[in-house]
Amino acid sequence: MKEQREAAGSRMELSSLLHDLDLFSSEKPLPSPPLSPITELLSRLQEKLIAASSDSETNSLIGCVERLFQTADPDWLFSPASANEEEGWAELQSAYRSLTEAVIGCAALPLCEDDVSSVTAAAYQSVPGRAVRACSALRVLLGALGNLERTDLLLTVAPPVCVFAVTHFQDQPWTSSTSRAAARSLQEALLRAGGWSDSAHLLMGDRSPGEEGRSRAIVGGVLDVLQPQLTKDSWQRCEAVKLVFAWTLLQVTRPSLSPYLPCLLPPSLLLNDHYRPENCMLGVRCLHHIVLNTPAADLRQFNRAEVLYQALFKHLYTTEAAVIQLVLSCLLDLLLVLEKPPSSLAPSSARRKPCRHDNVLRLVLTHMEAEHKVPLRRVYASALPLYIDRMGVAVCRHLQRVERVVLGYLEIRDPPEETDRLKMLEVLQKTTRAAWPRMERRVDVLLRCLLRLLLDVSSDSELSDSVRLKLMNETSLCIKLLDGCSYGKLQPLLQQLDSSCCSPEVLGCLATVTVTAER
Known part of the structure; x- marks a missing residue:
C-alpha cells in the first residue's frame, strides 16, 4: 500500500x-x-x-x-x-x-566581440x-x-x-x-x-585491447563538442575553449592519442602561433605532450614532425624566457623524431654532416653570447648541458662559440644559487670529455678563467657555504679534466702556486688536482 x-x-x-x-x-x-x-x-x-x-x-x-x-x-x-x-x-x-x-x-x-578583445569581469x-x-x-x-x-x-x-x-x-x-x-x-x-576511475579513464576508455575497450572512451565526443569553436576564426572568442582543449589533450596518453592526432594537432599549432605568451606557452605544452605520446612514425607521416619543428624553431627568436624554456625542452624531444642524435653516429666524418641539432645549438649559443637579461641567461644556461650531451663529439663544430659562452658566463655572478656558473662548469666538463683532442689548444685561456673563478668564489662573502663548496669542487673537476687533455702539462704551473698568491682554501682545491694526477 x-x-x-x-x-x-x-x-x-x-x-x-x-x-x-x-x-x-x-x-x-x-x-x-x-x-x-x-x-x-x-x-x-x-x-x-x-x-x-x-x-x-x-x-x-x-x-x-x-x-x-x-x-x-x-x-x-x-x-x-x-x-x-x-x-x-x-x-x-x-x-x-x-x-x-x-x-x-x-x-x-x-563571447568576445572579436579576436583581440576580452570579456569584462562584469559580463x-x-x-x-x-x-x-x-x-x-x-x-x-x-x-x-x-x-x-x-x-x-x-x-x-x-x-x-x-x-x-x-x-x-x-x-x-x-x-x-x-x-x-x-x-x-x-x-x-x-x-x-x-x-570510470578517473578523468583519464573517462576520456580513453578501458585498457583492454580491441573495440570493446575503446567503446567507453569519450575523447572523440569531447573533441566533436569543441571542434566548432577551435577554428582559426573562433577559438579566441570564448576564453574557456583553449583551457578545456588543453585539459583534454593532456589527459590522453599513448597509445590512445595517436588516432586523434588530426583533431589535436591543428588547435595546438593555433595556440602555439598566438602572439600572447600565455597562449603560446599553452600551445607549446600541448605540442610537447603530443611529441611524447605519439609514435615517431605517426609524427613523421605527412611531414608533421617537420611542421612542428618549424613552428617551434621560430620561437627561439623571442625574448620571453618562459616560452624559450618550454620550446627548448620540446625541441630536445622532437629532434629525436626527426633525426638520430649526433652523439650516436659513427666517427666517420661523412656521417657527421650538420643537422637540425646543429641549427638549434648554433642559434642558442649565438643568442647566449649577446644576452644580458638574467631570466633568459638562466633558461639558456639550464638547457645548454642537455644539448651538449646530445651532440657528443659533434660539439667540435661549435667549440669556438661554446668557449666564448663559457668564458662570458663564468665571469658574471648569478647570486644567490649561482645557477649560471654551475651550469657553465657542467657544460665545460661535458665538452672536455666529448671533444678532448681539440681542447689542448684552449687550455691556457680556460685555465686562467677557472683560476680567477676560484679566487673570486673563495673571497665572496655573500655566497652560502654550500654554494661556495659546490662551485669550487666543480671548478677543480674542470681543471682536472683540462690537465688530462694536456697530458699533465698543467701540473708544474699548479704546483708553483702558494699562499702568497691565493688562499689556503684555493690551494686545498688545487691540491686535489695535483694529488690525483700524481697517483
Whole structure:
C-alpha cells in the first residue's frame, strides 16, 4: 500500500509539473496513462529552455527539468517510442543530447566581440549562479542514467557534460568557489555513473585491447563538442575553449592519442602561433605532450614532425624566457623524431654532416653570447648541458662559440644559487670529455678563467657555504679534466702556486688536482 501511495504521489506531482510547464496546449490536454512519448516532452522542454527570455524563467525551467528526472518513472523516461528498437534508441539519444545541451547553454559564457578583445569581469557576474543550477539538474540526470543497463544514453550525454564540468571547475573569472564545487561534483557524478576511475579513464576508455575497450572512451565526443569553436576564426572568442582543449589533450596518453592526432594537432599549432605568451606557452605544452605520446612514425607521416619543428624553431627568436624554456625542452624531444642524435653516429666524418641539432645549438649559443637579461641567461644556461650531451663529439663544430659562452658566463655572478656558473662548469666538463683532442689548444685561456673563478668564489662573502663548496669542487673537476687533455702539462704551473698568491682554501682545491694526477 505504501509503495502504491508513493507511486500515485509521484505521478500526481509529475502531472502537476507538466501542467505548470504548459507543455500541452488546451486543445491537447495532458493524456491519461500511459503518458505521451518522453521524446516529445524532452523536445518541448528544450524549446522552452532555448526560448527563455529571463533568468527567472530559465531557473524555473531548469528546476522543472531536475524535478522531472527525480519524480518520473524510469521505465517511461528511458523507453524508446518507436517500434523499431534501434531507431527508437537513436531518437531517444538525440532527444536527451539536445536537452542536455540546452541546459548547458543556459550557463554559456559570453563571447568576445572579436579576436583581440576580452570579456569584462562584469559580463561573467551571472554565470556562476546559472552554472550551479545547471550542475544540479545534470547530476540528477546522470544519477538516473547510471542505473540503466544500456550505456548508450550515458555515452551520448557524457561529452557535453564533461566539457561543461571542466569549463567550470577551473579557477577562472567566470567561476566562483560555489560553482567550482558544483562542477567538481558534476564531474564526480559522471565518473560514478559510468564506472570510470578517473578523468583519464573517462576520456580513453578501458585498457583492454580491441573495440570493446575503446567503446567507453569519450575523447572523440569531447573533441566533436569543441571542434566548432577551435577554428582559426573562433577559438579566441570564448576564453574557456583553449583551457578545456588543453585539459583534454593532456589527459590522453599513448597509445590512445595517436588516432586523434588530426583533431589535436591543428588547435595546438593555433595556440602555439598566438602572439600572447600565455597562449603560446599553452600551445607549446600541448605540442610537447603530443611529441611524447605519439609514435615517431605517426609524427613523421605527412611531414608533421617537420611542421612542428618549424613552428617551434621560430620561437627561439623571442625574448620571453618562459616560452624559450618550454620550446627548448620540446625541441630536445622532437629532434629525436626527426633525426638520430649526433652523439650516436659513427666517427666517420661523412656521417657527421650538420643537422637540425646543429641549427638549434648554433642559434642558442649565438643568442647566449649577446644576452644580458638574467631570466633568459638562466633558461639558456639550464638547457645548454642537455644539448651538449646530445651532440657528443659533434660539439667540435661549435667549440669556438661554446668557449666564448663559457668564458662570458663564468665571469658574471648569478647570486644567490649561482645557477649560471654551475651550469657553465657542467657544460665545460661535458665538452672536455666529448671533444678532448681539440681542447689542448684552449687550455691556457680556460685555465686562467677557472683560476680567477676560484679566487673570486673563495673571497665572496655573500655566497652560502654550500654554494661556495659546490662551485669550487666543480671548478677543480674542470681543471682536472683540462690537465688530462694536456697530458699533465698543467701540473708544474699548479704546483708553483702558494699562499702568497691565493688562499689556503684555493690551494686545498688545487691540491686535489695535483694529488690525483700524481697517483
